[in-house]
Amino acid sequence: MERPSTTTVPRAGAARGATAATIEEVAARAGVSRSTVSRVLGGGDRVSPAALESVRRAIDELAYVPNRAARSLASRQTLAIALVVPEDTKRFFGDPFFAAIVGGINGRLASTEYLLNLFIASGDPGDKTSNYLVGGNVDGALIVSHHASNTFLERIHRAVPVVFGGRPVAADGSGYYFVDVDNVEGGRIATRYLVERGHRRIATITGPLDMAVGSDRLQGYREVLAEAGLPAGPAENGDFTVEGGAAAMARILAAGDPPDALFVASDLMARGALGVLQAHGLRVPGDIPIVGFDDSPVATEIAPRLTTVRQPSREQGEAMTDVLLARLAGEEPPRATLLQAELVIRETA
Structure with missing residues (x-):
């Protein structure tokens, strides 16, 4: 008997070992087009509330997981962002500044598809970090706590979009994007x-x-x-x-x-x-x-x-992420963003 040429939509609650649902099956279950499902997966822009709810319900019922690898190949994106900290682990885990910066970055990325990859790279011995980052494994990089001696950072800066947390020591006003406190x-x-x-x-x-x-x-x-x-x-x-x-x-x-x-x-x-x-x-x-x-x-x-x-360290992390996301979206954000400091009076003075 000849098989029908229609798309088969698995029933809700399919066993874990069943074939993974496809985006076409999600669209069929939701009663929308494939492009509508894609828009929902990309953040929900330009989708009616009713269609958004139908797609989300279909995703839940089918236990659909986006094929990130296939989408990345198609778009030439990794959907990964590097946070590069040219310090040793003792400094990174011992200074509250870094926790605040990471909190701001992670908060901004939470509503996107980007994943944050942390690289603690004091001196980058053997060029391990820079080789990885210039090899097409990330879409962009955020760099904080950099020193004039960290020459390996320039290689990363030439290869992928970069935003510095703090003014680069050698910056001459051209070619660098950074968010700094005054x-x-x-x-x-x-x-x-x-x-x-x-x-x-x-x-x-x-x-x-x-x-x-x-x-x-x-x-x-x-x-x-x-x-x-x-x-x-x-x-x-x-x-x-x-x-x-x-x-x-x-x-x-x-x-x-x-x-x-x-x-x-x-x-x-x-x-x-x-x-x-x-x-x-x-x-x-x-x-x-x-x-x-x-x-x-x-x-x-x-x-x-x-x-x-x-x-404002957390705000600095947020602003750095905003600038990098704007660059990755093809926009042209300000090259220099300066945040203000303020005095907090307590007991030592």
Whole structure:
């Protein structure tokens, strides 16, 4: 007997071992065209509420799973986005900044088909990370916490659409897309607050100066002191870590003539500096007030609670993702997006 030439639609609740449903079967079950199902799978744009509900119900009944591999081949897309962090794992998992950034990125991608792939690539030994990313395995990349020495990032930048979190150190204003916090103004805000309270010997603990974030916060500190007619105080690199902040504070105290106030360019470093000051019998804020930077959870975990400059890290992750998604959609977003910092006054200053 000859088989009928109609599409067979499996019954709802088919056994797990049955042949997977196709997009044509979903369309037949929903009573719509194949293109309507495709639009629903792509996000539901330009589909009536009734058709949207019918397609979603058919997908559930047929246990339909989109064939991502086939769709990717057809569109030449991987539907993967890389987050590249040129730091070691201790730094990545120990700094709340990264958790906030990832939270913002993941929140934005949740409503898309893109998957986030994380690459912790300190130095990229053997070009393992860059070889993978330039080999057509991702559609684009987000890069945060980059240093001037991370030359492998330029190879990724030439191969796929990239958005940097923070201004690239070597950026000349052309060819780069980035989302940054106004770190120069953040350094100014912190230092101005201390100057306005009568402090005249203000030291600073900086982040790495081969990163724009480190040099920009130092620049803001120096600008305010110069405008106030005050000399720049001691400046020591704390490497954005608790241990580095403690070591930098110890060096400042060992040099003699301790400062009467301190601007620390991250909350983690401020935590380390606070411990050293307390160990030396110095009161905070009584003897040396401190202003940090980040407004991370660390700021409220220490005692006294840290006065700090808030940087909108989660919002930065969201904005980076928006810019990259716009680029992947063929749009032309702004190359530079600058977010504002603000002072959060607590107990250390």
